[in-house]
Amino acid sequence: MADQHQIERQVPQRPREAELVLARLDAADADHVIAGARGQVGLPEKRRIAARPERRIDRVVDQAGALGRHLGAECRQRRALGLAEEDHVIAERQHLAHHGVIARGDLVVLAAGLQLAAQRGAGLRRQIRLLQGLPERHLAEIEVDRRENHPLARGPEIAQRRQSALGRPDVEEMHGLLGDLRGAFVEPGLCGPADLPQRLGAARHPHAGAAERAVLAAMQQQAHGGEGGVGFGHASLGCLFGRGMCQGSRRARAQRQAQGTGRRLWRGCRGTQGWRRGSGKAGAGRIARSKSIRRRAFRGRSRAGREHLLKRFLAAARIGQSPYFDRSWYVRRYLPGARPVFAALHYLREGAAAGFDPGPGFSTRGYLAAHPDVAAAGVNPLLHYERYGRAEGRELTPPLGPVARPEREGQQAAEMAVIVHAYHLEVFNELRRALEAFPEHADIYVSYPRGSKAHDEALIRANFPGAVPVAVDNLGQDVGAFLQVLERIDRRGYRVFCKLHSKMGDKLPAVWREMLLRGTVGSAARVAEFEAIFRDHPEVLLGGARELFLHGPSYLLGNAAALTGLLERAEVPPDVLESDWGFFGGTFCWLRAELVERLMACLGAGEFHPGPVQRDGQLAHAGERLPGLLAQAMGGQVALASCLDPEAPVTVLPGLPPEAPRRNIPMTELLGGLGTRWITPAVAAMAAGQAPGLGADRRYSPAARAAAPVGDYAILTPTGDRPEAFAQCLRMVATQSLQPREWIVVDDGARPLTEDIALPDWARYVRRAPGPQDPPHTLPCNVLAGLEHLSAERVLIFEDDDWYSPLYAEFLLPWLDSFDLVGLNLIRYYHLQGRAWKHGFQPAHTAFAQSGFRRGPASECLARVCRSENDELRRQGLVDRHWWHGFEGPKYLIQDHPALHLGLKGGSGRPGLASGHDRAEVDYIPDPEGAYLAGVLGPDRVYYEG
Secondary structure, three states: OOHHHHHHHHHHHOOOOOOHHHHHHHHHHOOOOHHHOOOOOOHHHHHHHOOOOHHHHHHHHHHHHHHHHHHHHHHHHHHHHHOHHHHHOOOOOOHHHHOOOOOOHHHHHHHHHHHHHHHHHOOOOOOOOOOOOOOHHHHOOOOOOOOOOOOHHHHHHHHHOOOOOOOOOHHHHHHHHHHHHHHOOOOOOOOOOOOOHHHHHOOOOOOOHHHHHHHHHHHHHHHOOOHHOOOOHHHHHHHHHHHHOHHHHHHHHHHHHHHHHHHHHHHHHHOOOOOOOOHHHHHHHHHHHOOOHHHHHHHHOHHHHHHHHHHHHHHHHHHHHHOOOOOHHHHHOOOOOHHHHHHHHHHHHHHHOOOOOOOEEEEHHHHHHHEEEEEEEEOOHHHHHHHHHHHHOOOOOOOOOEEOOOOOOOOOOOOEEEEOOOHHHHHHHHOOOOOOOOOOOOOEEEEEEEEOOOOOOHHHHHOOOOOOOEEEEEOEEEEEEEEHHHHHHHOOOOOOEEEEEEEOOOEEEHHHHHHHHHHOOOOHHHHHHHHHHHHHHOOOOEEOOOOOOOEEHHHOHHHHHHHHHHHHOOOOOOHHHHOOEEEEEEOOEEEEEEHHHHHHHHHHHHHHHOOOOOOOOOOHHHHHHHHHHHHHOOOEEEEEEOOOOOOOOEEEEEEOOOOOOOOOOOOHHHHHHHHHHHHHHHHHHHHHOOOOOHHHOOOOHHHHHHHEEOOEEEEEEEHHHHHHHHHHHHHHOOOOOOEOOOEEEEEEOOOHHHHHOOOOEEEEEEOOOOOOOOOOHHHHHHHHHEEEEEEEEEOEEEOOOOEEOHHHHHHHHHHHHEEEEEEOOEEEEOOOOEEEEEEOOOOOOOOOEEEEEEEOOOHHHHEEEEEEOOOOHHHOOOHHHHHHHHOOEEEEEEOOOOOEEEEOOHHHHHHOOOOOOOOOOOOOOOOOOOOOHHHHHHHHHOOOOO
């Protein structure tokens, strides 16, 4: 590679051998200065050269300027020959747009370019009059040095003296152009083109001169150059104007000249001496050297601060160029009375964070909700779309419009609105059944996240007939969706609103959702009762499930600060946070219209921002508690309905019911207790014969199976040589209130089970023939074989010789939504031949027969236990103890539960070897009359007696 120092020394000595010098500079990759400014130096020599003292870089800059002047004169001579070829200039600018740096004095240089174009173009008749409409007051606002030969000061004078083929542009448009130059870049003297080049390009006229078209094209290329756009210098402009008709052999010269200008601009960015006196003859060079301009722009800023400022300037300019940014619309909507010149910068710095839309064709919240990676990166959405999203094919999300009410021909307008957020598809059936309880005169709106591949309007209409589908941005969870719907519908005339959603989560979501639906909706009679209360009792502001109306001060958690700020907007003193107020955990509730209006005055849908959902402390969690706080502050009352007793009337109370705990109970414990309180009366009624489900009603029927609800779970049953016991097991499985999707039966008996019992078609039979290598207790072998055939995520163990309540799966499965391994802690045993019973209570594990698990870490741990060569496992099959003790993932032993399982010992078939099978064990309690067995099994005792 040629020596760079020698090349630099040769430049001033042999200026007329320009082509040779430029060729050698090109070989040495002389754009190292520009590359170094952007941190993209790729060669060691580039890094070394870029690190040279400042004076050497200045000398290179001066030398490049000398070359530029020489080439400009030469190209003007070429122009006289009529060799016009603007395409070369455009191609050169496209190349440089990816290798240069952004300029600082672009407004000054723009004016210089206009003057040069007038002087060196095709004649005065082709002058550009783009500064014609600028009044003096706008010129005064640009705080730059107004010297006698300042091009910006002379621009209007030149424009008024001559007529141009371009004609006079609209005055207001020109005001906006100049305003963008100031507003997008804020700092006086650091103005650069925002959407000006784009507009100049649109104003190109077919009769414009070659030089005029060249500068317009060059400015367009600068506007689209991103952070790497090359700035204009007067020398490079002169070279471009004069060489607008260069042949292909002159491309390299144009590139080198523009790169030299880029070096000078880069020097100015660093706060050094800027452009040198010998860099050109035009007045723009002297103005750009003005220290006052640089001082005003970078006063008190470090180098990092200057770089940050420049990036912000460029980002604002890019936003202003976007066709989706409408400054007039933006100012009218969000900044009434403000000047439009600052609209792009305001949207960059504040507007996007506040959820403002840049124009009627682009939704800030919608774009961030549709693209979570952009939200996580904290990038301005419109800026991201213009820089990357458009090229990546990302979907645009226009702002959402108003939603029309359901059409009711000849009917009175509805006074009740039901707003449902349908997010989780697996809950749609439950929500649809709940909506059937509402009267026909209620308006039902079902919101869904727009942009989701799993949701669309057709899906909502198919699952919720008669409802109005409402697409919303996926922000703020169900609270954000509720507020979005409220903002877009016509709320006039509605007396009461009912809020529902597809409640999920990691805290017993099935139990939580069921309890909320029972208390808030329940039956048609309960809905009518709520409607009557809100119609006849204006003091009632809130309503919902009694058992889930929680003590607010105990459940503030990390939401106190957010709630305090929201209450200040409502002019409510923060002391109300310490009062005896309540809120509905899960946000299923009824709200009076007055409370809704107060709520919307405190919290807007635009305040929710994209991001990962957290357990607590987000604005949505504060919004969950806010209706209860506002109702308390407004002196309203609350209507409460029991979710445990569907026949109980709805009661009106001034606040929290007296039995509500005034302490923080973990939601898993609270919901688990509600589940137990709900199912215990049903179990007792079955055992007493007061409810169907046991005895003669408990038999397998294909018709009953087809009519029963099927859950997404599997049952795993190991068996062998116990056909009589398995016949009862078939009865237990086939009559579960929630039927399994699959049943895996693993048989290792000497006689195959299928020779004695016909299995249903939805059961999968796995034959594991016994072998000489089998251990004395083959339970681990059978379990291991069954694990390979499971496809459902949730699995319950049903042992073939035990009794299970019809409600067993319905009770245990919800716990598997929150834990990987669950079980009933109290173990009940009954010895059929010895007529005795006993209870076992293990603090760290439970029986294998009353355990359930999720496929994943828990099933992998179970497989490891079954493969182990532990002697206790091989001889007694104590899988449960080793499994529960060895699994370190999320697991839970349910302490409080009714009699849903009974381990039967001493039955027919192959005897068991584990604890409890020996009647002689001292902890057995005699039951000669069978009272204990009757109390647990009820009518099912007939299958086990005699």
